[in-house]
């Protein structure tokens with residue numbers, strides 16, 4: 015046990031920042047796992063450059079990992095770090111503005127050389143002048159300490175230096191009373207084939223821990239009690255991992271073999287990577303020659319009676335549009351997962367944004383309705399994937415599932431569900447003729463519809479007697495023959511729309527959270543703003559502003575009660591990481607004067623920023639005579 | 641031969657359910673849908689359709705296990721006229737859609753119908769990747785050297801100088817030779833045939849269907865409306881006889897009655913048989929591991945149709961993409977003791993790094 019006094023905190027936000035090559039993502043991941051194992055609630059935000067190896071020591075090369083852990087439930091990765099670990103001057107410079115005065119800076123002074131300082135425009139080292147006086151600064155030669163701790167190892171200096179992230183992790187683990195065992199086990203597995211590197215990393219980790227214990231630089235250590243969580247077995251998951259697990263589960267529960275057609279694209283590729291390791295579960299992954307082929311392969315799979323899935327990001331969704339339109343016309347199930355990133359064009363590949371909503375809704379030629387849903391947190395990607403499959407197979411329609419870069423790479427604890435409790439997604443294929451021809455002979459009508467869902471029959475090749483042809487050219491209602499008849503086209507356009515509208519029959523009503531029951535302001539969100547909005551709502555309520563909150567999973571069709579919900583409040587605020595795309599849809603659809611709050615900085619909203627908006631809107635409402 | 645023996649089927653239609661031998665034989669009529677055929681009068685597509693409808697019963701496969709996928713263009717209407725499963729998809733993408741279908745459904749005989757614009761222009765990328773992957777399917781590439789459906793613009797196989805509505809003073813871009821392109825992509829089966837030669841067409845289709853892997857069949861097809869007579873030089877009885885080189889595996893390559901193809905350095909040349917050194921005469925070897933000689937043969941036609949090889953240029957065995965993809969999935973399942981049950985999925989969901997909260 016530690017000889018130093020321990021102070022209890024209810025929440026902590028730590029940001030590890032360094033050069034891309036400094037291993038900050040790994041450090042953050044490990045701290046997250048060890049923290050999760052202690053029972054804290056957690057939310058994380060990795061932030062890394064688009065370049066694989068940006069020039070060393072420069073601002074564009076800074077990579078960071080922020081995590082927020084607490085003794086209560088956590089909604090966001092935290093607005094502002096309580097501790098910034100800066101492994102070099104660039105990391106300090108790039109992140110200092112986010113760190114409130116009074117917070118702690120742990121700085122690796124070894125990297126604060128003249129050359130490195132000059133690279134980021136520091137004339138004098140900020141460690142040496144007064145510029146950091148309002149922060150608690152721990153200036154530590156982390157690199158030298160690591161090399162000294164590893165003096166007895168037969169590794170090169172460079173190899174020894176590489177373990178400095180473990181030394182920093184050890185120190186932070188001491189500071190926040192985290193156990194080392196989890197990371198030790200991780201390192202053992204990772205370096206099983208390089209015993210010396212393993213030992214060096216373990217030594218550096220323990221040296222960091224021991225340093226905290228012995229140095230006078232740190233007078234107290236902290237602890238954060240476990241958060242009250244529902245009983246159960248937990249693990250941490252990123253959004254992309256959760257998405258992959260959701261898809262595998264959907265395949266299992268539907269009994270349909272899942273085939274992913276995908277082309278690598280940031281930040282969606284990890285779903286492809288994850289699914290490619292799941293062959294044992296009957297999962298097939300096809301890395302296509304381009305985005306168009308990827309969705310084409312998926313559609314071919316669906317035609318054959320499998321679960322066709324494609325994963326992409328905004329630019330890829332643009333390329334897939336025409337094939338998605340074909341899926342609309344052929345009325346086949348198709349899962350399209352768009353992990354949104356900053357746009358337009360290449361935009362900000364590693365940053366987050368919600369700006370593909372209108373593309374998902376309308377980005378195709380013709381009247382081309384399909385289902386659109388969004389995931390709201392990293393682990394919610396699991397449930398969203400199951401829901402996407404439910405809609406696609408029930409209604410024989412493409413479903414666009416929107417995630418984003420923040421969800422994809424962010425992580426949080428996940429109560430692992432029981433497989434038996436997952437939704438039953440069993441599907442039935444057509445097996446026999448469903449009509450008669452002119453001569454009274456039984457025939458199969460590919461465009462005859464189910465009365466309740468308006469879905470057409472899914473008759474797959476290999477089924478005798480149901481041979482039929484589908485395609486992108488307009489089809490006659492019921493028979494599916496090519497038809498240029500004006501009235502038929504009008505009817506088919508309306509039928510396709512009506513079918514999508516029918517999905518709302520199976521969408522639960524939108525729930526509103528309004529503990530006081532007195533709110534006049536409703537904040538409505540969709541997608542990954544769930545965390546920041548929830549946290550902001552709490553802040554606003556704690557400050558005495560009653561605010562109602564609701565969050566949309568289903569974006570097309572909307573839940574049936576959405577219009578009523580909107581009209582119930584004097585003011586509706588819609589925060590979005592775009593220029594107001596949902597707000598535009600709501601205004602058009604419900605003629606409600608929703609107020610948009612937007613930011614497109616490639617980063618999630620902070621809860622403080624949103625709380626201020628809620629506050630201002632509530633005040634404004636008081637001043638407006640109603 | 642680069643292929644490794646995976647113990648995989650070697651016949652294109654292996655794995656596809658066959659008709660009960662006791663059942664009445666299928667006929668052309670069984671493969672003819674009730675849809676009115678809507679190509680222009682005299683279009684070469686009619687002949688190909690008739691040949692395909694006539695030949696499909698010979699495969700002895702169950703009709704419901706045959707799928708035709710097409711792109712966009714005149715020929716891509718093909719699936720509507722066959723009473724099998726079919727998808728008339730979008731421009732250029734049929735090979736991609738067929739790849740997804742063929743990879744997951746070993747029990748289907750998958751056919752792609754495409755044209756020179758569909759396969760070589762807008763869908764060029766999908767075509768070459770299907771060929772290099774060697775997905776088990778047969779691609780019928782109708783080459784009429786023109787865009788028919790959009791009313792007569794030049795295509796990527798049109799000769800330089802082709803005057804069309806979009807090239808009033810003649811096209812300037814160099815055309816693709818589809819056979820050369822396919823061989824360059826290392827396709828395992830490449831053949832050329834002609835709409836008007838029913839017997840040859842049927843023979844080539846049969847070989848293509850039997851091939852396990854992607855079979856590309858270029859079909860010279862006349863478009864009487866926008867590019868009439870594009871292949872007249874070789875269709876003409878007398879002219880054609882002197883220009884065509886019918887490729888026969890294991891036989892010297894002859895052009896017309898009295899010319900042969902000889903090696904001349906790294907290229908091939910057509911010379912009178914009488915003057916040829918017998919040791920220089922090219923003997924066709926469709927199964928040659930390297931596509932080099934087949935490629936050289938494909939270059940015999942310099943665009944003037946002076947010497948046009950017809951038949952199977954290349955036919956080699958290489959493990960197919962779909963067989964290998966399925967083998968990986970099946971192998972992973974077998975290694976884990978069979979298809980995943982609830983417990984297996986539960987273990988996956990739990991992962992290796994869990995903690996428990998007691999209520």
Ligand code: SF4
Nearest residue numbers: 679680683714788863
């Ligand atoms: S335009 Fe040409 S290719 Fe098209 S159907 Fe008419 S004749 Fe045939």
